[in-house]
Amino acid sequence: MRRKFGALPVGVLAVALVASGCSETTNETPGGGNTQNVVQTGTIATDPAESQGPAKAVEGATKGGVVKLLHAAEFEHLDPQKIYVSDSLSMATQFARTLTGYKEDGKGNLKLVGDLATNAGEDVNGDCKVWKYTLKDGLKFEDGTPITGADVVYGISRSFDPDWGMGPLYIQQWLTDAVEYNTTYKGPFKSPGAEVPGLKADGNVITFTFPKPQCETPFAVAMPTTAPVPKAKDTKGDYDRKPVSSGPYMIKEHAYDQYIDFVRNPNWDPATDPIRNAYMDGIRVEFGIDAETGANRIVADAAEDQTAFIWANVPAAVLSKTTSDPKVKERVKSGASQYVEYMWINTDRVKDLKVRQALNYAVDRDAIIKVRGGIDQFGSTITSPTIGGYQNYNAYDGGQSGNPEKAKELLGGKSIKLTYAFPNVPVRQQMAAKSKEVYAKAGIELVLTPLDPATYYDSVGTKGNQYDLIRGGWGADWPSSSTVIPALLDGRTIRDKGNQNLAYFNEDEVNKEIDRIKGLKVAEAAPAWAALDKLIMEKYAPLVPQYYIGTYEITGSKIGGTFLSDSFSHLTLNTMFVKP
Amino acid sequence: MLRFLIKRLLLAATTLVAISIVTFLLFFAVPSSPAWTQCGRNCSPERIAQVEQSLGLDQPITKQYTDFVKGVFVGRTIDDAGTIRECTAPCLGYSFRSKEPVTDTIERSLPVTISIVAGAMVVFLTVGIGLGMLAALKKGTVFDRVAIGASVGFASTQTYTLGGVLLLLLVYSTGILPNPHYTPLTENPLDWAGGMLLPWITLGLINSALYARLSRAQMIETLQEDFVRTARAKGLSPRVVNRRHALRAAITPIITIAGVDLGAYLGGVVITESVFSLNGIGREAAQAVSDLNLPLVMATVLLAAFFIVAMNIIVDMLYAVIDPRVRLG
Numbered sequence: 001m002r003r004k005f006g007a008l009p010v011g012v013l014a015v016a017l018v019a020s021g022c023s024e025t026t027n028e029t030p031g032g033g034n035t036q037n038v039v040q041t042g043t044i045a046t047d048p049a050e051s052q053g054p055a056k057a058v059e060g061a062t063k064g065g066v067v068k069l070l071h072a073a074e075f076e077h078l079d080p081q082k083i084y085v086s087d088s089l090s091m092a093t094q095f096a097r098t099l100t101g102y103k104e105d106g107k108g109n110l111k112l113v114g115d116l117a118t119n120a121g122e123d124v125n126g127d128c129k130v131w132k133y134t135l136k137d138g139l140k141f142e143d144g145t146p147i148t149g150a151d152v153v154y155g156i157s158r159s160f161d162p163d164w165g166m167g168p169l170y171i172q173q174w175l176t177d178a179v180e181y182n183t184t185y186k187g188p189f190k191s192p193g194a195e196v197p198g199l200k201a202d203g204n205v206i207t208f209t210f211p212k213p214q215c216e217t218p219f220a221v222a223m224p225t226t227a228p229v230p231k232a233k234d235t236k237g238d239y240d241r242k243p244v245s246s247g248p249y250m251i252k253e254h255a256y257d258q259y260i261d262f263v264r265n266p267n268w269d270p271a272t273d274p275i276r277n278a279y280m281d282g283i284r285v286e287f288g289i290d291a292e293t294g295a296n297r298i299v300a301d302a303a304e305d306q307t308a309f310i311w312a313n314v315p316a317a318v319l320s321k322t323t324s325d326p327k328v329k330e331r332v333k334s335g336a337s338q339y340v341e342y343m344w345i346n347t348d349r350v351k352d353l354k355v356r357q358a359l360n361y362a363v364d365r366d367a368i369i370k371v372r373g374g375i376d377q378f379g380s381t382i383t384s385p386t387i388g389g390y391q392n393y394n395a396y397d398g399g400q401s402g403n404p405e406k407a408k409e410l411l412g413g414k415s416i417k418l419t420y421a422f423p424n425v426p427v428r429q430q431m432a433a434k435s436k437e438v439y440a441k442a443g444i445e446l447v448l449t450p451l452d453p454a455t456y457y458d459s460v461g462t463k464g465n466q467y468d469l470i471r472g473g474w475g476a477d478w479p480s481s482s483t484v485i486p487a488l489l490d491g492r493t494i495r496d497k498g499n500q501n502l503a504y505f506n507e508d509e510v511n512k513e514i515d516r517i518k519g520l521k522v523a524e525a526a527p528a529w530a531a532l533d534k535l536i537m538e539k540y541a542p543l544v545p546q547y548y549i550g551t552y553e554i555t556g557s558k559i560g561g562t563f564l565s566d567s568f569s570h571l572t573l574n575t576m577f578v579k580p
Numbered sequence: 581m582l583r584f585l586i587k588r589l590l591l592a593a594t595t596l597v598a599i600s601i602v603t604f605l606l607f608f609a610v611p612s613s614p615a616w617t618q619c620g621r622n623c624s625p626e627r628i629a630q631v632e633q634s635l636g637l638d639q640p641i642t643k644q645y646t647d648f649v650k651g652v653f654v655g656r657t658i659d660d661a662g663t664i665r666e667c668t669a670p671c672l673g674y675s676f677r678s679k680e681p682v683t684d685t686i687e688r689s690l691p692v693t694i695s696i697v698a699g700a701m702v703v704f705l706t707v708g709i710g711l712g713m714l715a716a717l718k719k720g721t722v723f724d725r726v727a728i729g730a731s732v733g734f735a736s737t738q739t740y741t742l743g744g745v746l747l748l749l750l751v752y753s754t755g756i757l758p759n760p761h762y763t764p765l766t767e768n769p770l771d772w773a774g775g776m777l778l779p780w781i782t783l784g785l786i787n788s789a790l791y792a793r794l795s796r797a798q799m800i801e802t803l804q805e806d807f808v809r810t811a812r813a814k815g816l817s818p819r820v821v822n823r824r825h826a827l828r829a830a831i832t833p834i835i836t837i838a839g840v841d842l843g844a845y846l847g848g849v850v851i852t853e854s855v856f857s858l859n860g861i862g863r864e865a866a867q868a869v870s871d872l873n874l875p876l877v878m879a880t881v882l883l884a885a886f887f888i889v890a891m892n893i894i895v896d897m898l899y900a901v902i903d904p905r906v907r908l909g
Contacts, residue, residue: 073867256688258688296748302751302759304759455616
């Protein structure tokens with residue numbers, strides 16, 4: 001349903017992500033204490049006032065202090081055009097501002113607003129093909145140089161480099177309307193002097209011109225692909241170690257694999273920033289501390305760890321300590337993430353729909369969730385509750401622990417033997433063993449096939465592989481199914497190697513519907529995606545959704561103001577502060 | 581002595597070259613590519629090929645090996661996807677992951693490992709040899725039985741068990757000791773020792789058990805030797821007999837083991853480093869293997885081999901100093 005907006009200039013995106021279908025899930029997790037309710041109110045801001053700084057003050061917050069992130073391993077990337085995993089994305093929010101960004105209050109209200117830009121995007125002709133962004137006044141890099149449209153365009157241009165394809169590819173593929181987006185333009189190093197196709201900067205105004213309608217542009221430009229990079233300070237490959245900051249914090253010292261010290265960026269102006277409060281004086285990241293050590297230290301709450309936190313789930317071994325002591329329990333933040341765990345059914349091999357349905361009826365989600373300590377949540381849909389338009393359903397309702405009888409009935413007394421591929425790591429071994437036990441009750445024998453974790457996706461992503469069932473999971477890049485269903489279930493993307501559609505599922509009906517929904521505005525697309533989600537499961541059952549992967553993170557006793565961000569599923573730094 | 585040294589050094593160099601070749605060949609025998617670990621979420625066969633090219637992995641193995649050797653002696657220029665990097669000799673290559681000269685990685689992580697090992701050695705050599713000698717002198721007494729019994733107990737625990745228990749008891753539950761951490765010795769010696777205390781105690785206790793048993797056995801054997809009896813017969817005091825005659829002879833084989841142990845530990849104490857979250861050379865090596873980060877794998881393997889080879893030579897030379905019966909030639 002399209003909402004009506006009053007105070008908006010004509011053409012400014014006027015859609016609400018979810019007008020209907022709000023859902024509320026109360027999470028049953030061992031932590032209990034600060035379980036966040038997942039309420040789908042994520043919207044794209046329509047009032048430009050919402051994109052104006054400074055950020056709304058957090059109650060009780062004070063300035064000062066240094067927080068400490070205890071992290072297992074060095075960030076995969078810090079170069080904004082290479083970042084793509086959740087911890088790097090969460091960190092980047094503090095040093096790489098983007099055209100748009102997510103404003104959150106921790107109560108489920110997620111709003112996409114203009115970050116560097118004055119609003120979430122202007123759909124110039126109302127057909128989603130031309131998008132205009134105007135930069136705010138007073139934006140500066142850490143060295144005091146003003147941020148211009150050219151810096152944003154230069155940043156995006158770097159993402160075209162053929163050697164750098166590790167970041168998100170949406171904007172590049174949309175601008176060129178090609179999966180292989182860098183056959184002609186190859187970025188500023190390999191195509192010097194050439195212009196990025198469809199992208200223009202005129203002073204403070206940046207215009208994207210896409211060959212096809214791209215109604216989700218406001219979300220795509222929230223990814224760090226659009227972070228500005230000053231050409232004069234681009235150290236190419238070495239930029240990954242020390243990027244130039246446009247956000248409230250900048251890198252003072254980076255000892256690879258050991259630590260990073262972020263300090264205040266004196267040239268960041270809070271008046272331009274609607275998202276970040278920047279209460280702390282600094283952020284220290286210490287590497288090499290695994291989740292178990294980190295969680296143990298934070299539970300113990302020694303003086304030096306009272307301002308520490310982790311961006312990893314509290315491991316099962318430490319879980320009981322966080323539930324037994326109420327004082328520890330209140331420092332835990334838990335909730336659903338955008339990630340969903342699947343058991344893919346290879347439709348090239350398991351062609352009988354009844355078998356696929358039986359697999360869905362028989363799955364004992366309760367038992368499987370318990371293997372990981374109960375942090376995750378029962379889930380039977382392809383997309384997670386953090387997605388706009390999410391609708392809960394269970395196409396093959398066998399209750400909390402599955403219905404093996406119903407499965408047997410569907411199989412008509414046949415006994416079935418299927419191979420199940422999974423990465424050979426402890427937690428997957430345990431879950432596979434549990435699945436084998438669960439399916440045995442329905443007369444389905446799983447032949448467990450553990451594979452080398454390093455080459456796992458190489459093996460299962462090859463078309464014509466010999467696995468019937470395949471472990472997998474997926475998370476949306478922004479709160480829309482458009483980064484889930486087309487990526488996973490569009491049969492036309494199937495190639496010889498490197499597949500993400502691990503069901504090797506290809507149905508005309510679904511492909512056509514994907515094309516249709518892609519042309520819709522966000523507000524209309526959201527319920528249509530939810531309907532397609534359900535249709536795929538009811539009619540084709542190419543996978544078994546197992547659970548929504550939960551997040552369960554903990555902070556020291558002197559950290560306040562933070563909550564699990566719905567955009568990256570980690571404790572947010574935007575509103576975090578150190579208690580006096 | 582000089583001839584001995586030259587012979588041993590040549591042998592050592594040959595060993596290192598052989599190890600480097602074997603490591604190189606093994607790396608390419610693995611049915612996977614480091615490109616996979618860097619390819620990220622958008623991985624496709626085309627991207628793999630691109631990454632392999634940028635890492636220089638599309639070159640013939642012999643060319644890659646000669647480039648590596650050339651780098652060690654005269655340095656080389658590395659083209660990392662358009663970013664030109666000068667790597668001066670001794671260049672062990674650029675880390676695929678951290679995009680820095682591998683020598684930088686080693687410079688950063690080796691002091692951590694040296695700190696752990698140095699302190700732990702002091703603990704296990706003094707405690708271990710001391711207990712062992714005393715037990716030998718008091719053979720058959722209650723002290724002997726308790727000391728040796730306890731040593732069996734410690735020797736059978738592992739770093740991950742004892743370390744975990746000590747962490748829980750001394751750090752998480754009571755806060756008696758600080759979280760294990762590394763501060764450079766030059767920066768703050770007190771903090772350096774404080775952060776290392778737990779790894780020293782853990783590694784020290786486990787190993788002192790082994791040394792206690794060894795030195796007890798050695799000492800008992802030596803005390804039965806003819807020359808000890810002669811010394812006693814000459815009327816020397818038991819103190820002089822035990823210290824100047826027996827101990828010096830008994831300690832020689834222990835020094836061999838301690839030397840080789842030191843060489844092995846300097847190559848990385850992976851488990852100790854992991855249990856106490858210390859970023860030493862051992863963890864870097866383990867990480868490099870799982871990332872298939874060839875330059876760092878090569879460097880850490882060679883470094884570990886170098887330490888062992890070097891310690892063997894040093895131990896052989898020490899023999900001549902400690903044991904009057906040994907002459908090198």
